[in-house]
Amino acid sequence: MSLIQIHDLTRRYVMGTETVHALRGVSLSIERGEYIAIMGPSGSGKSTLMNLLGCLDSPSSGYYELNGVNVAHMDDNELAEIRNREIGFVFQSFNLLPRSDSLHNVELPLIYAGMPSEERREKAIQTLTHVGLAERMHHKPNELSGGQRQRVAVARALVNNPSIVLADEPTGNLDSRTGEEILGLFETLSRKGNTIIVVTHEEDVAQHARRIIRIRDGLIAADEVNPHPRAAMKFAQEQSALTLNG
Amino acid sequence: MTLLSEFKESVIIAWAALRANKLRAGLTTLGIVIGIVSVTLMGTAITGLNAAFKKSLAGISADTLFIQRFSWMTGETEWRLSRNRREITLQNARDVERLATLAAAVAVESQGNGTVSVGRKQARGVWVEGNDENSLLVRGLSLSSGRWLTESDVQSGRPVCVLGSYLAERFFPYGGAVGSKVKLNDMNLEVIGVMEKQGSFFTGFNLDNQIVLPITRFTRDFSRWPDFTIQVKVRDLSQMEDAKEELRGIMRKLRRVPPDKADDFAINQQDALINFFNAVGGSIAAVGLFISGLSLFVGGIGIMNIMFVSVAERTKEIGIRKAIGAKRRTILVQFLVEAATITLGAGILGLLIAWPLTLVVDKFLAASMPWWLVGVALVVSVLTGVVSGFLPAWRAARMNPVDALRAD
Ligand SMILES: Nc1ncnc2c1ncn2[C@@H]1O[C@H](COP(=O)(O)OP(=O)(O)OP(=O)(O)O)[C@@H](O)[C@H]1O
Numbered sequence: 258m259s260l261i262q263i264h265d266l267t268r269r270y271v272m273g274t275e276t277v278h279a280l281r282g283v284s285l286s287i288e289r290g291e292y293i294a295i296m297g298p299s300g301s302g303k304s305t306l307m308n309l310l311g312c313l314d315s316p317s318s319g320y321y322e323l324n325g326v327n328v329a330h331m332d333d334n335e336l337a338e339i340r341n342r343e344i345g346f347v348f349q350s351f352n353l354l355p356r357s358d359s360l361h362n363v364e365l366p367l368i369y370a371g372m373p374s375e376e377r378r379e380k381a382i383q384t385l386t387h388v389g390l391a392e393r394m395h396h397k398p399n400e401l402s403g404g405q406r407q408r409v410a411v412a413r414a415l416v417n418n419p420s421i422v423l424a425d426e427p428t429g430n431l432d433s434r435t436g437e438e439i440l441g442l443f444e445t446l447s448r449k450g451n452t453i454i455v456v457t458h459e460e461d462v463a464q465h466a467r468r469i470i471r472i473r474d475g476l477i478a479a480d481e482v483n484p485h486p487r488a489a490m491k492f493a494q495e496q497s498a499l500t501l502n503g
Numbered sequence: 504m505t506l507l508s509e510f511k512e513s514v515i516i517a518w519a520a521l522r523a524n525k526l527r528a529g530l531t532t533l534g535i536v537i538g539i540v541s542v543t544l545m546g547t548a549i550t551g552l553n554a555a556f557k558k559s560l561a562g563i564s565a566d567t568l569f570i571q572r573f574s575w576m577t578g579e580t581e582w583r584l585s586r587n588r589r590e591i592t593l594q595n596a597r598d599v600e601r602l603a604t605l606a607a608a609v610a611v612e613s614q615g616n617g618t619v620s621v622g623r624k625q626a627r628g629v630w631v632e633g634n635d636e637n638s639l640l641v642r643g644l645s646l647s648s649g650r651w652l653t654e655s656d657v658q659s660g661r662p663v664c665v666l667g668s669y670l671a672e673r674f675f676p677y678g679g680a681v682g683s684k685v686k687l688n689d690m691n692l693e694v695i696g697v698m699e700k701q702g703s704f705f706t707g708f709n710l711d712n713q714i715v716l717p718i719t720r721f722t723r724d725f726s727r728w729p730d731f732t733i734q735v736k737v738r739d740l741s742q743m744e745d746a747k748e749e750l751r752g753i754m755r756k757l758r759r760v761p762p763d764k765a766d767d768f769a770i771n772q773q774d775a776l777i778n779f780f781n782a783v784g785g786s787i788a789a790v791g792l793f794i795s796g797l798s799l800f801v802g803g804i805g806i807m808n809i810m811f812v813s814v815a816e817r818t819k820e821i822g823i824r825k826a827i828g829a830k831r832r833t834i835l836v837q838f839l840v841e842a843a844t845i846t847l848g849a850g851i852l853g854l855l856i857a858w859p860l861t862l863v864v865d866k867f868l869a870a871s872m873p874w875w876l877v878g879v880a881l882v883v884s885v886l887t888g889v890v891s892g893f894l895p896a897w898r899a900a901r902m903n904p905v906d907a908l909r910a911d
């Protein structure tokens with residue numbers, strides 16, 4: 258059974274008299290443990306697709322089965338629960354809570370999952386350590402570099418052991434070196450069996466994935482295996498491998 | 504479990520949000536603080552008022568019926584209707600005494616105002632009472648020296664009097680009142696007794712500033728056509744209603760009221776007075792609480808406003824929380840807790856300010872802030888927060904996560 262199965266998914270935005278067809282009928286099947294890049298020009302519907310895959314939004318029509326559950330017609334609260342349990346988000350602009358320190362940011366999904374505080378804290382510390390931020394637990398986002406912020410975001414996405422990590426332009430706000438670091442982190446996670454979907458419009462970034470889906474005008478234009486995934490730069494790999502094993 | 508940790512999280516967020524906007528939260532709080540201060544003060548004043556009423560009324564004996572021309576509780580229309588009633592006469596009193604079977608004692612009484620003097624010393628506006636030999640018992644008075652009016656004093660209308668303690672002290676500060684002469688207007692009276700101190704009636708009316716003389720002397724030399732009150736002390740409190748009915752029958756017969764006409768007199772009693780006072784006190788309380796509640800309401804609108812601003816400013820945060828699994832309920836609770844935290848803080852501050860002010864109220868009303876009022880004030884402030892925070896919180900809870908995340 259596939260982790261994700263979508264069939265003829267559409268999303269329309271109605272704005273007054275005008276209707277924008279952001280997705281015109283997308284069918285996909287994603288297996289557990291895949292590392293996928295979704296590519297396409299600006300306005301092609303990448304983020305729209307990602308919002309649907311991440312259960313942040315509901316499709317106008319079509320079928321979506323996540324982990325054996327049909328989620329296309331779930332209500333707000335049910336979707337919130339699915340997001341909490343199954344999905345980890347990484348955003349371009351980090352989207353951390355500015356007034357909370359790293360630890361609290363990472364703990365948040367566990368709070369909403371109702372985990373007891375002792376266990377929750379331990380889990381959050383462990384995950385922060387894995388992304389190499391053991392020393393930055395009590396720093397607020399504005400006391401961290403962009404790369405470090407994105408690592409906190411990755412830790413937050415991972416802390417609930419989600420079925421999928423969804424990243425929308427995760428390197429968009431980072432310089433290339435720090436971007437490589439994050440991609441290295443993804444590679445290591447992927448090797449450990451996590452399912453990762455990265456949305457990007459940069460060919461360089463997409464080349465790290467093992468499967469590349471290209472979108473144009475709300476339709477899948479190409480869906481192909483990447484025969485030679487690019488390894489993240491040596492130093493980044495080493496660093497994240499080190500922290501992840503340590 | 505989940506709810507509790509969500510709640511704890513909400514409190515933490517609320518504090519962080521408030522700390523981040525200290526000045527704004529402080530200014531918003533002001534409205535609630537003022538509201539709570541005025542509600543608390545009003546509550547304290549009302550409690551004091553009630554206590555004062557009760558204390559004053561305790562002096563009036565509960566087992567006494569008062570037959571009078573007018574009811575103690577007449578509205579304006581009733582007053583116009585009863586204005587032309589015939590006076591209660593001395594003869595009525597004599598006959599009631601003779602006919603009433605359920606009465607332990609019957610006294611007749613009339614009152615007025617006069618000037619009392621001894622030599623050059625003068626007291627104006629003294630409460631003048633015409634009484635008979637039964638009045639001591641019926642009015643529940645006691646003497647500190649001398650004696651009360653006797654039957655023969657009353658029958659022959661002797662020029663004697665009993666002084667209230669205030670008058671006695673004023674004219675005879677070194678004692679020796681009994682046996683001395685005083686002048687009531689132009690009338691010379693001999694003091695035969697002095698009453699024990701009674702204190703002042705709630706309104707500040709001094710019960711001890713009174714002079715009592717035989718009712719017969721009163722009607723002869725002081726007030727020609729007085730209005731009499733027949734005071735009937737009933738044998739047993741449980742017979743009050745029966746006694747009232749009996750007296751009604753007697754009075755109607757005595758005054759020859761035709762069966763199809765209403766009473767041309769009234770039978771008053773203390774609990775009716777208490778009820779009346781309670782009703783008056785109740786409306787004072789209602790008006791007072793309404794007015795101070797109004798300031799709380801204005802404060803609540805301030806909270807609502809600030810919460811709308813807070814929700815708008817934190818749209819992104821709401822989006823983030825929703826993306827990682829916060830449900831509608833979670834967001835709703837978060838903002839309600841925030842609003843309630845502001846108003847609870849304001850409530851506590853209000854109580855701290857109100858406390859010394861109630862000590863000032865105490866000077867006039869002998870009222871201290873009752874402990875339950877503290878509880879009520881805190882509950883009210885939390886409720887204000889919850890009620891006024893609801894609309895903004897609901898707006899936050901219903902936000903679409905995609906739209907919310909796009910905000911900056
Ligand atoms: N909330 C919305 N209301 C109306 N139209 C929308 C909305 N969100 C997206 N669209 C439209 O849907 C289309 C797809 O948008 P989407 O955000 O998915 O593009 P994208 O591929 O992510 O682009 P980019 O690379 O610039 O992020 C665009 O034409 C966009 O204008």
Ligand SMILES: [Mg+2]
Binds near residue numbers: 303304305
């Ligand atoms: Mg996009």
